[in-house]
Amino acid sequence: MKNFAEEIAYWYFRLNGFFLIDNYVSHKSETQTNSYADNDIIGVRNRFVKEIIGLLSIDDVCPKLKEIVGEINSKSVGIICEVKGGDTRVSSLNEKKIKSCVSRMGLIETDEELNRVVETLKTAKNYTTDNLSINKIFVTVSDSTIANWEKIELKTMIDFIKRRISKYKEKGNAWNHYGSTLFQYLLYEENCMKKSKKTTA
Numbered sequence: 001m002k003n004f005a006e007e008i009a010y011w012y013f014r015l016n017g018f019f020l021i022d023n024y025v026s027h028k029s030e031t032q033t034n035s036y037a038d039n040d041i042i043g044v045r046n047r048f049v050k051e052i053i054g055l056l057s058i059d060d061v062c063p064k065l066k067e068i069v070g071e072i073n074s075k076s077v078g079i080i081c082e083v084k085g086g087d088t089r090v091s092s093l094n095e096k097k098i099k100s101c102v103s104r105m106g107l108i109e110t111d112e113e114l115n116r117v118v119e120t121l122k123t124a125k126n127y128t129t130d131n132l133s134i135n136k137i138f139v140t141v142s143d144s145t146i147a148n149w150e151k152i153e154l155k156t157m158i159d160f161i162k163r164r165i166s167k168y169k170e171k172g173n174a175w176n177h178y179g180s181t182l183f184q185y186l187l188y189e190e191n192c193m194k195k196s197k198k199t200t201a
Contacts, residue, residue, distance in 0.1 A: 005085030
């Protein structure tokens with residue numbers, strides 16, 4: 001992860017039950033510009049995902065994500081996510097880059113369906129069937145929209161993470177075990193600093 005916005009997006013999707021790869025590289029032969037490119041985040045979420053501390057039911061999934069995906073617990077979900085902590089422009093996903101990302105997710109069985117997914121995502125936000133949803137999502141600090149991309153504001157993600165930390169306080173007891181200083185701080189802020197304030201009050 002290159003910056004704080006990408007790190008926030010990573011933890012947002014992780015707390016919503018996704019397995020993730022950050023900075024996924026598309027090689028020269030997988031792009032139409034004949035140069036290397038990276039994709040901020042790609043991820044998959046299996047329909048039966050549960051977490052005893054943090055993801056017990058559909059109520060623990062962010063409402064914005066449920067709005068985008070629909071019946072999220074009844075299908076496999078894939079995401080291609082671009083994160084913009086400043087400039088809201090999103091570079092277009094060409095056919096080869098989409099194919100690289102979707103193939104890596106492992107959600108598509110046949111070449112025929114893979115071609116359908118790629119054709120759809122060239123001009124649409126989502127590819128959806130009864131048991132599958134693959135989504136292009138961009139994360140931004142502004143309220144602007146980008147054609148053919150779903151949007152989640154960074155503030156929405158931060159608010160969700162803080163609510164999750166507050167609801168499942170046991171996560172905070174292990175704040176120093178997570179491999180992210182930003183996530184460690186959010187856990188520390190909610191659990192340690194608030195306890196300290198109550199003690200000194």
